[in-house]
Amino acid sequence: TSTNIPPMIRKLDENVVNKIAAGEVIQRPASALKEMLENSIDAGSTQISVLVKEGGNKLLQIVDNGSGIRKEDLPILCHRHTTSKLREYADLETISTLGFRGEALCSISFVSHMAVTTMVRGAQYGYRVTYKDSEMEAPGPRPVAAVPGTTITVEDLFYNVPTRRKALKSANEEYGLILDVVGRYAVYSTGVAFSCRRQGDSRPDISTTAAGSRVDGVRSVYGADVARELIPLKVAVGGGTGPEVPVDGPMGMSVEGLISGANYTTGKKTVLVLFINGRCVECSPLRRALEGLYGALLPKASRPWIFLEVRLPPRQVEVNMHPTKREVGFMHQAEVIEEIRRAVEAKLMASNESRTFAASA
Numbered sequence: 455t456s457t458n459i460p461p462m463i464r465k466l467d468e469n470v471v472n473k474i475a476a477g478e479v480i481q482r483p484a485s486a487l488k489e490m491l492e493n494s495i496d497a498g499s500t501q502i503s504v505l506v507k508e509g510g511n512k513l514l515q516i517v518d519n520g521s522g523i524r525k526e527d528l529p530i531l532c533h534r535h536t537t538s539k540l541r542e543y544a545d546l547e548t549i550s551t552l553g554f555r556g557e558a559l560c561s562i563s564f565v566s567h568m569a570v571t572t573m574v575r576g577a578q579y580g581y582r583v584t585y586k587d588s589e590m591e592a593p594g595p596r597p598v599a600a601v602p603g604t605t606i607t608v609e610d611l612f613y614n615v616p617t618r619r620k621a622l623k624s625a626n627e628e629y630g631l632i633l634d635v636v637g638r639y640a641v642y643s644t645g646v647a648f649s650c651r652r653q654g655d656s657r658p659d660i661s662t663t664a665a666g667s668r669v670d671g672v673r674s675v676y677g678a679d680v681a682r683e684l685i686p687l688k689v690a691v692g693g694g695t696g697p698e699v700p701v702d703g704p705m706g707m708s709v710e711g712l713i714s715g716a717n718y719t720t721g722k723k724t725v726l727v728l729f730i731n732g733r734c735v736e737c738s739p740l741r742r743a744l745e746g747l748y749g750a751l752l753p754k755a756s757r758p759w760i761f762l763e764v765r766l767p768p769r770q771v772e773v774n775m776h777p778t779k780r781e782v783g784f785m786h787q788a789e790v791i792e793e794i795r796r797a798v799e800a801k802l803m804a805s806n807e808s809r810t811f812a813a814s815a
């Protein structure tokens with residue numbers, strides 16, 4: 455009809471754009487924490503400590519002993535798309551850092567009160583800065599006594615996004631999700647000591663050492679019941695998994711894993727700790743394939759515990775699939791999953807046989 459006038463199209467205000475983007479990257483305390491953990495790992499830290507208050511709603515603090523941040527970079531630290539990790543788009547093909555989008559700190563600064571204390575190695579003192587809506591707040595970097603590394607404090611997450619705040623689960627459940635993230639990285643990153651503690655508690659809920667083995671990590675994060683039942687898994691398929699393998703190259707893969715065997719019957723839900731080329735990711739088709747395998751073997755209500763470190767040729771992996779980097783895309787997916795499934799199956803059959811032998815001996 456004649457009253458149906460097209461609405462005018464306008465460009466969104468920068469601030470609105472940033473707020474929308476922030477909601478995409480930072481969904482809950484655990485997603486903010488994951489981004490900050492990855493930054494600490496990218497900075498070469500060997501010690502990472504997390505402190506949490508009220509499930510991360512009130513406070514998330516992460517202390518690392520990594521490279522620190524140069525004073526000159528502090529003014530743009532939380533700008534959108536500022537990063538020390540990526541230069542050319544083509545670099546994404548072989549990127550070895552977890553971050554590359556330059557969005558996490560920006561996003562967090564839009565939905566919280568954020569403070570950064572940082573000191574580079576060899577400096578006399580560090581600097582402390584606070585940020586709001588991606589901008590450094592006046593009066594800028596203040597010299598403070600510090601130790602080398604970076605401490606980021608995020609307070610009152612989603613204070614200005616009431617709908618998001620309301621959608622969060624209880625503080626206990628949000629804390630559980632935080633522990634899940636820290637636990638995964640703690641198991642994967644041997645050589646880095648992790649701790650995660652609730653403010654007010656004297657003991658941390660997660661505490662691993664830098665010198666411990668992967669199984670030590672599993673023991674301290676997931677418990678002795680799991681660690682005791684783990685079977686090592688190794689798979690190597692095809693040619694190389696290095697940066698030299700072209701996009702259209704043949705399938706190559708290497709996997710190192712730890713999987714629970716037939717004796718582990720106390721698992722209440724499937725735990726699949728999956729790292730593909732160093733990234734903590736999810737892969738539902740792989741999870742389903744493994745659940746199917748164990749379903750046929752284990753008593754009805756029990757679920758497996760599985761750690762897999764998968765290496766694929768970097769050019770065959772697409773890391774830029776999702777703002778949270780929760781998934782990666784990779785080529786030859788069906789074969790990759792099938793090879794892993796077969797290897798796990800073989801291990802399980804062997805472990806099941808030895809159990810039967812042990813029981814009947």
Ligand code: ADP
Pocket residue numbers: 489493494497518520521522523531536537538539552553554555556557558559560604
């Ligand atoms: P990205 O990780 O994608 O680069 P972020 O917004 O997460 O983007 O971080 C922006 C930049 O801030 C990083 O590229 C890095 O240079 C610096 N940075 C963030 N956290 C740390 C940290 N804990 N230690 C040292 N540098 C850090």
Ligand code: MG
Pocket residue numbers: 489492493552553554556558559
């Ligand atoms: Mg990052």
